[in-house]
Amino acid sequence: MSERAPIGVLVSGTGTNLDALLQAARDPDFPARVALVVANRRSAHALDVALGWGVPAVALPQADFGGDATVRDREIHARFQDAGVRLVVCAGYDRILSDEFIDAYPDAILNVHPSLLPAFAGGMDAVERALARGVRVTGCTVQLLERGEADGGPIVLQAAVPVEMEDDVETLRRRIHEREWELLPRAVALWCTDRLQRDGNRIRVLPAPAPASV
Numbered sequence: 192m193s194e195r196a197p198i199g200v201l202v203s204g205t206g207t208n209l210d211a212l213l214q215a216a217r218d219p220d221f222p223a224r225v226a227l228v229v230a231n232r233r234s235a236h237a238l239d240v241a242l243g244w245g246v247p248a249v250a251l252p253q254a255d256f257g258g259d260a261t262v263r264d265r266e267i268h269a270r271f272q273d274a275g276v277r278l279v280v281c282a283g284y285d286r287i288l289s290d291e292f293i294d295a296y297p298d299a300i301l302n303v304h305p306s307l308l309p310a311f312a313g314g315m316d317a318v319e320r321a322l323a324r325g326v327r328v329t330g331c332t333v334q335l336l337e338r339g340e341a342d343g344g345p346i347v348l349q350a351a352v353p354v355e356m357e358d359d360v361e362t363l364r365r366r367i368h369e370r371e372w373e374l375l376p377r378a379v380a381l382w383c384t385d386r387l388q389r390d391g392n393r394i395r396v397l398p399a400p401a402p403a404s405v
């Protein structure tokens with residue numbers, strides 16, 4: 192197969208989505224490989240996940256850059272460039288990226304969010320808010336990240352998750368996570384095989400090319 196696209200993954204937390212991506216990339220036919228993982232805090236468990244898989248990973252806390260997010264993002268960009276990154280994946284990244292960084296990757300930053308956007312956009316408490324609001328169905332979204340409104344970019348894939356009366360934050364988050372682990376690698380594979388076609392705010396998923404006849 193053709194060369195796999197190098198991707199850069201931004202993380203802040205437990206790293207289960209990163210793990211799902213790395214799991215998917217074990218398949219030699221998966222069209223991407225994780226070239227570099229960057230965390231915004233040294234305590235992020237996702238760094239251990241990366242190291243466990245033998246993938247290069249680094250923590251770049253904002254405090255190391257005089258507290259300036261733009262300067263830190265420049266460093267992330269430089270590291271991603273060195274690693275040949277074509278696609279950036281925010282896999283549980285809890286910082287807003289600078290406009291300068293976003294402009295460096297037009298339509299090339301995927302973000303996963305634990306709700307059916309535009310419901311419960313912004314913030315890190317979408318699961319808590321869905322429960323508190325009493326919705327019957329929530330879910331997860333993979334979207335392209337762009338400037339402006341948080342979580343406002345075009346939607347690539349979504350999956351619905353029913354809310355049960357017995358749910359608490361933990362059980363609901365777990366079921367949403369399980370769908371994210373399917374959706375995020377699928378979105379990455381679609382992006383890396385040029386199967387996402389943007390038309391304004393809508394994204395068309397193109398069919399897989401027919402296998403060449405022999």
Ligand code: GRF
Nearest residue numbers: 205206207208283303304305
């Ligand atoms: C995910 O639920 C994602 O949607 C949100 O942060 C969470 C990260 O989980 N943005 P993990 O670190 O991948 O386990």
